[in-house]
Amino acid sequence: MTTDLNTLLTALYVKIDDHLVGRRRMGRPPKLTDAELVTLAVAQALLGFTSEARWLRFLPVRMPGAFRYLPGQSGYNRRLRAALPLVKQVMRWLAADTDLWADATWIVDSTLVECGRSRPTVKRSQLAGWAKYGFCRSHSRWFWGLRLHLVCTPAGLPIAWARADPKVDERQVLMAICDHEPHLLADRPGLLIIADKGYVSRELDHYLTERGIRLIRPSYRNRTPHPGEPLLKSIRQLIESVNDTLKGQLNVEEHGGRTIEGVGVRVAQRPLALTAAIWHNRATGQPVTRSLTAYDH
Numbered sequence: 001m002t003t004d005l006n007t008l009l010t011a012l013y014v015k016i017d018d019h020l021v022g023r024r025r026m027g028r029p030p031k032l033t034d035a036e037l038v039t040l041a042v043a044q045a046l047l048g049f050t051s052e053a054r055w056l057r058f059l060p061v062r063m064p065g066a067f068r069y070l071p072g073q074s075g076y077n078r079r080l081r082a083a084l085p086l087v088k089q090v091m092r093w094l095a096a097d098t099d100l101w102a103d104a105t106w107i108v109d110s111t112l113v114e115c116g117r118s119r120p121t122v123k124r125s126q127l128a129g130w131a132k133y134g135f136c137r138s139h140s141r142w143f144w145g146l147r148l149h150l151v152c153t154p155a156g157l158p159i160a161w162a163r164a165d166p167k168v169d170e171r172q173v174l175m176a177i178c179d180h181e182p183h184l185l186a187d188r189p190g191l192l193i194i195a196d197k198g199y200v201s202r203e204l205d206h207y208l209t210e211r212g213i214r215l216i217r218p219s220y221r222n223r224t225p226h227p228g229e230p231l232l233k234s235i236r237q238l239i240e241s242v243n244d245t246l247k248g249q250l251n252v253e254e255h256g257g258r259t260i261e262g263v264g265v266r267v268a269q270r271p272l273a274l275t276a277a278i279w280h281n282r283a284t285g286q287p288v289t290r291s292l293t294a295y296d297h
Helices: 005-020 034-046 052-062 073-082 084-096 119-124 170-180 182-186 202-210 229-249 260-283
Strands: 105-116 132-136 141-152 158-164 192-194 214-216
Touching: 005 034, 005 084, 005 260, 034 073, 034 084, 034 260, 052 073, 073 260, 084 158, 084 260, 105 158, 105 170, 105 229, 105 260, 141 170, 141 229, 141 260, 158 170, 158 260, 170 182, 170 202, 192 229, 202 214, 229 260
Parallel strands: 105 192, 192 214
Antiparallel strands: 105 141, 132 141, 141 158
């Protein structure tokens, strides 16, 4: 096996199709199957197309015959928005099929996902009431949109993620993620979570201690440093690099979604594409697990 894009897409299609065998759909079978739809969405994210119309024009010219049927832009958009639960499910199938899935160390962080900049856009947007104003400490500026909260392994494999109001406390979101899928914690005895200072909270400490989880984050200046704290800076840099991959190579900030469903699936495309690349790199024995360079051209 190689890291060629066509090889990844073929392997991904087979993996999804195998999981979907036996599932029934109501009505007439679609010309583009669910497995082909998700594979198409992964290819779009890996190749950096933020416009669905441009993506569907590109395919017949540069990748002729890759997909037996291509819908129109509106049909593709409609199918993709309806496929959000499947996109999340495929991400979990791929992640669980790697040796990284059982890693007992997690890194958590959040990054901004802008949904608009101009005041007229904010007023007219269908996202009003869901997307809100928040402050990004990293860039020292205000933004209007959401926050993408990501839980991943040190190798960058996404374990869980959530989109949330930027005003919602990061600590509350982490507890909500753990409550939503308690089996993730139960399957990893002795789990260690590494975070930044934004996750300092007695409530969070008590919550995690009750579940047998250790949380390590930088201490405040007037507190006694935790053992091994000097090593945190380099480890914390790992998730910053994952966020940089989502933004710089997978264009998560340029999602272009204008509705709740549209933003949901377009943001989900990016962690799915990252997971697919890691899954394929591990399966083919590549030296760099999170490298996307073989798939982005």
